[in-house]
Every structure is written in C-alpha cells, then in structure tokens.
Amino acid sequence: MTLLRVANVNNGPVATNDEFVSSFNAAFGQEPGASWGLGLTTNTFTFAHNGVVLSPPAPPDPCHYVTNIQNFAIVGDGAIGHVYAITIPKGATKTVAMTYKPI
Numbered sequence: 249m250t251l252l253r254v255a256n257v258n259n260g261p262v263a264t265n266d267e268f269v270s271s272f273n274a275a276f277g278q279e280p281g282a283s284w285g286l287g288l289t290t291n292t293f294t295f296a297h298n299g300v301v302l303s304p305p306a307p308p309d310p311c312h313y314v315t316n317i318q319n320f321a322i323v324g325d326g327a328i329g330h331v332y333a334i335t336i337p338k339g340a341t342k343t344v345a346m347t348y349k350p351i
Contacts, residue, residue, distance in 0.1 A: 249334050250334075251334060254329040256305045257326065266280070266326065270300050271299050275301055275328035277328045278351050280323075288348055292346075295334045296333040299328070302317055305327035
C-alpha cells in the first residue's frame, strides 16, 4: 500500500514565487529568502518513505500518485508531502507519524 500525505503551501501574497525542496525525511515550502513557511518531517522510520514536492499542487491522482511529484527543488506554486510504502498484513493495522513545523 502507498500512503501519501500532502499539504498545499501558499506563503505570502504571491503563491507563484514560493521555494520548495524535499529530502529523504522531510519537505519544505517557504517564502523566498527563507523568511517563513511550512516543513513536514517524518517520525516513522520503519517503512520505506521519502519527502516529496508536488507541482502543480493539485490533489494527487490515487491511481498514479507520482504524476505531480518533482524530484528537484522548485520555485513556484506547489505542495509538500511524504510518501510511504507499507505492507499491511490481512487484519492488521500500521501507524505513521509526521510533524508539521512552521519555519
């Protein structure tokens, strides 16, 4: 199963100049010059995972979630997220934890 958590980030009065970057454990969207924004970090390391940037920030397609994922830093209108690849046995549950952090 794939779990994707997404947050559309619009910093300041102009949404088209925001800066977005992701790494293995986090993703960040901020106003130019690192003045303010939003970060998303994982607190679950037991599953395959990765921080992601999505542009455009449209809701993900559940049948092909990678459509808007960018594997590089972008400037523009975007969203941040975290994707997990989880195997869940029949009748079981799994939990992931993430932290939203203001910049």
